[in-house]
Amino acid sequence: MPELPEVETIARTLGAEATGREILRVEVRDPVALFPDPAGFQALVTGRRIESVGRRAKLLLLDLSPLGGDGGARIAVHLRMTGRVFVLAPGMETDRTRAVLHLSGGQRLAFADLRRFGSMHAFPVGGSADIASWPFYASLGPEPLTMAADEFRARLGQGRARVKALLLDQSVVAGIGNIYADEALFRAGIRPDTSAGQIPPDKRDALFTAIQAVLTQAIAENGSSIRDYRDAHGHAGAFQNHFRAYGRGGQACLACGETMCVMRVAGRTSTYCPRCQPAPKN
Template sequence: SRRGKYLLIALDHSRWLGVHLRMTGRFTMMDGGADRDRHLRAVLHLKDGRELHFIDQRKFGRLALAIGVDGLRHFLRRLGPEPVIDDARTSHLEPGNDGEGGGPRFEQDPSPDFMTSASLAARFSGRRAPIKSLLLDQKSVAGLGNIYVDEALFRACIHPLRSAGSLGADEIGKLCQAIHDALAQGIENRGTTLSDYRDALGESGSNQAKLLVFRRNGKPCPVCGTDIIRLRVSARGTHVCPRCQVDPTELSAPLNPPKPTRTQ
């Protein structure tokens, strides 16, 4: 199952393994006794004799053991609302129904909130931070990363430097839908492979061919044809159409500034 960016692997009736892949982490399913990759960091031995290898070249990935339901809830306590409703989440698990996997089951998800326009509005209210910074904060929305934040903001025609508290209700509604749409496209295309991402079967994703603005700086906007530009927001490379996503400094500038008057 999954919660935000964390994979949750049921080990037995009282333990969970929480995994954050970070930059280069990936799982690969292997036959028992298969050759070891030189970047292998952990091996999970399955009942059918196969092995699930955790491979991480840059060693940024994290694995954490959670004991019992309370331990899992504590592990996930800081995560914000879930932007994607899917069968991978833990809310469908029930106690006493462990099936063949023998994994832990519980009735209530550790954080049952799903992202809505109302939940975003509550988190953005009064905030002066750039909207991109808040969307990357896992306490605001669980699971969003740099690629999908750029894509969602473009879809919603919102500049990443807009202060979160300046967004109106209609803009927040469009942003909420844009987040859903950007993530749904990524899931449908089995992920975005820009360098070394692979799924558990060793297959690359194809969403990189469908991106609208991310890493397309210098190329024409798919909507208006203006060249996409790259800037930095919260120390992250950020991709923007300067026409579709109006710079907040331009929004606040008067269209016809008054001419200075000469005093006597």
């Protein structure tokens, strides 16, 4: 499942290949994947050059050059669960392809998505249809790798909301999903259902440090490949080999040997060690 490290890896591998190329044509294979709609998407991006490829939260962002004196455009790719973005080698095809961007130099970018939850969105830069007008984008909280520790402490708040629900809430902090939430909470020794209000400042700092460490190491390992995730070259990541919590329910804790437990928090399966992550005093 692409979270921040996976999208960051795709952005880097894709940027190295696609930067500077012009979008000649958009091949629509699944019309419901494109926003505002297939015709609007094509009109917004065709004829523009890809100036850079980046990331915001779990969104892959392609910045496109101005055309006809306008302010430029951008594409946001939301991969959701099973979305993939590939640079297609000549003659190569992919399964479950929803759209193909035909670029200059004969290059093709494929957007494939088995479960079809993902989407590609095109926006003009500036004006009322700017990406800032997209409610989801506007609601995104700060990036965990660049925000300050005191802001993270403050954003957890003093309420009864469970800490894992806050980590998964993209308006609190952006880019964390179920894998990295579980991994960070394990490393910080905090049970997922702990109310934020009863986490003292030093524990908040430990959690923030754990989040940054886990995300940084995952990026260095090119992300986690459970099943579907691959980078723009089709290569798998390696951070799944470093999981200490995610998917380890019923197995021995790597720190203390206790059997790892599973609970549901915010509708998500959450794995934790009952000894290393003691029960909150609710």
